[in-house]
Amino acid sequence: MSDVDCQFDVKYKDQISCMLSPDNSNDVKNYYENLIRKRQYCGIEVKDKRFMGKGTFTTEVFGKDDLILKDRMFVASQHHFNKMDCLVCSHCFRYIGSIELQIGRKLFFDHLKSSSKTDDDENTSNVSKQSHSPKNCEITHTNSEKMKLNNDSTYQKSLEALMNGTLILPYSKKFRLPPVISCPGGCEEEHYCSEKCAINDWKIYHSLLCTGLKSTPLKKEALIKFIEHANSTNDVFILAAKVISYTILEYKKRRDNYLKNCPQKRKQKFIFPLLLEAWKPVSMAFKERWWDFVSLPDDVDKNDELSFRNELKNLANHSLNLLREAIFEEEFGQLFSLEIYGNIIGMFELNNLDLVVASPVEDYFLYIDGLNPLEKAKTEKITRPFLDALGDDYADYIHVSGSAFFPLHSCMNHSCCPNAKAFKRDQDRDGQAVILATQYIPKGAEVTISYIDESLPYKDRCLQLADYGFKCKCLRCLSEE
Numbered sequence: 001m002s003d004v005d006c007q008f009d010v011k012y013k014d015q016i017s018c019m020l021s022p023d024n025s026n027d028v029k030n031y032y033e034n035l036i037r038k039r040q041y042c043g044i045e046v047k048d049k050r051f052m053g054k055g056t057f058t059t060e061v062f063g064k065d066d067l068i069l070k071d072r073m074f075v076a077s078q079h080h081f082n083k084m085d086c087l088v089c090s091h092c093f094r095y096i097g098s099i100e101l102q103i104g105r106k107l108f109f110d111h112l113k114s115s116s117k118t119d120d121d122e123n124t125s126n127v128s129k130q131s132h133s134p135k136n137c138e139i140t141h142t143n144s145e146k147m148k149l150n151n152d153s154t155y156q157k158s159l160e161a162l163m164n165g166t167l168i169l170p171y172s173k174k175f176r177l178p179p180v181i182s183c184p185g186g187c188e189e190e191h192y193c194s195e196k197c198a199i200n201d202w203k204i205y206h207s208l209l210c211t212g213l214k215s216t217p218l219k220k221e222a223l224i225k226f227i228e229h230a231n232s233t234n235d236v237f238i239l240a241a242k243v244i245s246y247t248i249l250e251y252k253k254r255r256d257n258y259l260k261n262c263p264q265k266r267k268q269k270f271i272f273p274l275l276l277e278a279w280k281p282v283s284m285a286f287k288e289r290w291w292d293f294v295s296l297p298d299d300v301d302k303n304d305e306l307s308f309r310n311e312l313k314n315l316a317n318h319s320l321n322l323l324r325e326a327i328f329e330e331e332f333g334q335l336f337s338l339e340i341y342g343n344i345i346g347m348f349e350l351n352n353l354d355l356v357v358a359s360p361v362e363d364y365f366l367y368i369d370g371l372n373p374l375e376k377a378k379t380e381k382i383t384r385p386f387l388d389a390l391g392d393d394y395a396d397y398i399h400v401s402g403s404a405f406f407p408l409h410s411c412m413n414h415s416c417c418p419n420a421k422a423f424k425r426d427q428d429r430d431g432q433a434v435i436l437a438t439q440y441i442p443k444g445a446e447v448t449i450s451y452i453d454e455s456l457p458y459k460d461r462c463l464q465l466a467d468y469g470f471k472c473k474c475l476r477c478l479s480e481e
């Protein structure tokens, strides 16, 4: 493969190799024990499994449907296209605002997309202003009953009324959502469910990636270019940027603490062991260089494999150049090397779990549907036009969709006859990963999940798992092979 020129790969060769070399098994054990303790979960441990790397094992018995683990994400991001379908906290991914805001905002964006107006920018900035400052003054239902959704300006007005809180839908108070809290840096991109989430997100990654008022114009312009490139190519680049920001900010926090306790070391400019500590969530994760392991798409000839892999490498390099323009700090040159970037992207591709959160809007319409016939008919006079405008298949796209990396979930190996599954119960209304036992699991057994549809025949399963870069060694595959 022809090498894309990356000066940082050469300059920081030794540090990069140290960052990518496997941690010793004691460190691995301690890291995951700590993590499990922090999550206040007992009943599982992470240990080495000879041929498959790490695995998760039970330390107590689990019954069918028992909760094994609720894992908080290390980094996560909502898909770019999903941001117009639902408004959620950028940190915990809970729905925010109100049922009215969710419906009005979604229909407003749909309307913008389909309308022939050219003045798109003005409308978009209007919607963000209106949609995050609900006023909560109720109007009578008779007003909304008069709505004619086929009349463009009446339709727009009714959507605005939903968004700014002047139109309250019947029974929506039964589905209250947390308020919309703005980004502390003043960007219009991220919103939160609480000050706590806003501050946490700011401290952990967003302060380096915010395009708000606190960002200098040059940095803002560069960040926007980076984000636009990621949105139009592969939004895993956004996740990679979050990982780099996290590592820089975590390092700085650790360094400040260290220097507070050892003021005599103040002259020491850069403390590499502290960067390694900050890098732990990535160094512990299973990962490979992205462009090396991705399986060849069906439409790419085997003879073109080299140029296919080079294309991916060039794409990552371009994204990294854009990110450097925005947030590069000389002190952390190794974090901006292509080798590190390729491994971070590879970590997501190999461990990614879809981020899914069910929508309260669907609950709301199901509730209306379950009312007694008289009440339902009265209520639907108001709600039906909105439900019709959302379309029959609205439930398929108004739930949160995105990508996330979960440190403990990512230690679970695949099996084609798994004993657990990632599954969101009714009460799981945020971005955490929920792992449930699908059968009785004895103490000491490995907890396995299926990365694919395990009902497929052997050959198809092999093909699908090739996308994850491995050949399955579970008992079922070994016997079917």
Ligand SMILES: C[S@@+](CC[C@H](N)C(=O)[O-])C[C@H]1O[C@@H](n2cnc3c(N)ncnc32)[C@H](O)[C@@H]1O
Pocket: 051, 052, 053, 054, 055, 285, 286, 350, 351, 410, 411, 412, 413, 414, 415, 468, 469, 470, 471, 472, 473, 474
């Ligand atoms: C999400 S990680 C699981 C944890 C991983 N074993 C580790 O060491 O961190 C997925 C990787 O684990 C290995 N793996 C998981 N399930 C496997 C299986 N059934 N057969 C062979 N390798 C498996 C593969 O290398 C795969 O790419």
